[in-house]
Amino acid sequence: MNTEIALRDILSFHVGGSLVELTDQPIQTVQVSPNAAARSVDLNGHYVNGQLYAQHFRLAAPKSDVPVLFWHGGAMTGVTWETTPDNRPGWSSIFLRSGYDVVVSDAVERGRSSWSPWPQIYDSAPLYRTLEDAWHLFRMGPKNGFAASPANRRAFDKQRFPIESFDQLCAQFVPRWTTNADLSVAAYQKLVDRFEKVIIVAHSQGGWFAQRVASLMPERVQAVVLVEPAGAPAMNESALAAASRVPHLYLWGDYCDDHAAWIPYKSDALAQVERLQALGGTAESIDLPKQGIFGNSHMPMMDNNSAEIADIILGWLARHAAPVTASGSTHAAE
Template sequence: MDLKEIRSFFVGGNPVTLRRQPVLRQRLAQGATERHINMNGDIMTGQMYVQAFIQRNPCSDIPVLLWHGGGMTGVNWETMPDGRPGWLQGLPNDGWNVYVCDAVERGRAGWSPYPEVWSQPPLFRTKNEAWQMFRVGPTDGYHTDPLRRRAFPGSRFPVAEFDYFACQWVPRWSGHETITTAAYEALLDITGPAIVIGHSQGGGFALRLAMQRPEDVQAVVALEPSGAPDDLLIPRLCPPHLVLWGDHFSEHAIWRDYRGTVEKHCSQLRLAGARVDERDLPALDIHGNSHFLMLDNNSDMLLAGVTTWLRSRLSLPDRGTDG
């Protein structure tokens, strides 16, 4: 890895004026007395946080954008729960310029007041729900006592670090597709043509932006996308898509429904002439993967497959021969 620059910035966001807020009196600093806090005035809302890792000699002029899933942040791509380096290290090591995001309302992007700006309070994910939604183990396999939890046999997720993984989950809001899409579009305005790697909810946004901005989305890699657009016309020149699916769908009705939506979208893309590669890992004799493919114990192998696919579809030279 030979980085020229690491920088961060915000994209998107709109000014909003708060009115009729009560003036509070609270202590905000250690050893200080209470003071008046007046939250009436102008704020920004709908912004997204981005961190960029720029190479001195990138393998391609096309950067990679990393979009996380629901209730998560860009931390998903950094260091894995068991301490292994994440895809945010693997991709720059392979020569790519990388932009990793905390989407609207997540992590360093910040919140907005509710119900003044956002109509609903946030949703918080429990470990009980995540155990089965992330397909780490069966629905009845979670227990408050880690020693009594029951994961799927041969699970590739770092099960012993599940509680530590839960530390990085953040609140989320429903119904924010429009403002989140606008922020991702604002990022594409800055980066220009890019590759989008999206996980779960981020994968669904990647599928949408490939339809809305085909001139800027050069390729899509969707890791278990949790949805797909059903109201957009497929562009004449649609970028190539790679979709990866893990294991244990037969044990989860919600995920079977999500997957059915995405597979229908992929079929429509193929009928329109797009190149769409779907990889069902168990069908390839790769078993035990959870919903978090990039955190499982074979994630390095999966990333190598992704970068090989990208080089092939975008006609890029192998890293060893690109000078």
């Protein structure tokens, strides 16, 4: 797709969060700049906690009034959706060229959303992702196929991820906390609330948040696309009924069905598909290998057939969340 991207403007903003006050912290004397005199630093006071950062790309002539919100997975940021590690256009560019305004965000406590002190505010320490963990969890190759030297790594047969760029992918990783789900859901709700309607495309952990938000705000969510979600949130009858009003697409790559971590995640999500369908909702699961598309990793938006996978999603959206003729009415409030 060679369509040029003509933008009306680019906005950036933080949403969500609230003030938290810290007291009884010791006064520190810190040299904050090299060769500068040390000064007193007082950590007592107020902090903004629980916000997320978003960047909104608005087309000069969008084909839809409904923007696409891209939500990343664990230990990642909005970089997930930008230029691929081997320098191809990311899904944010592909969807812009397809006529959708795009909002790329960093979740609570990730990237440009910033983070709060721990253990004073966050109640747990952050987790950090190793290359070994990503190699296995992202299904690049067999667990024993990782080596520190790229030349000695053994990827899966027909692996679609550009393995030569694996270290570039891992350079994106950021700290993550596992105890901020409520803060994250609240901030994502604030993001959705800036628009009349949205389409959410979410990956991995972000897929869990997207399913939850769709059940809480079905009137604002036109569709959700869950790219290998990390399971499905438990929902009561009322929440399921609300979620069934929103079309759901679940998409899976290769090597999931015999992977210890992905078997339960996929099973939970497929059970959710059945529950939504039983309530009359539109819910579909696309298993790429069953469609003859082999070798996709946990990062299909970065795999060498990422444009093909984006086209599958765009086709599904055209069928189940048909674009509205653009009038500008659902752009973010100004």
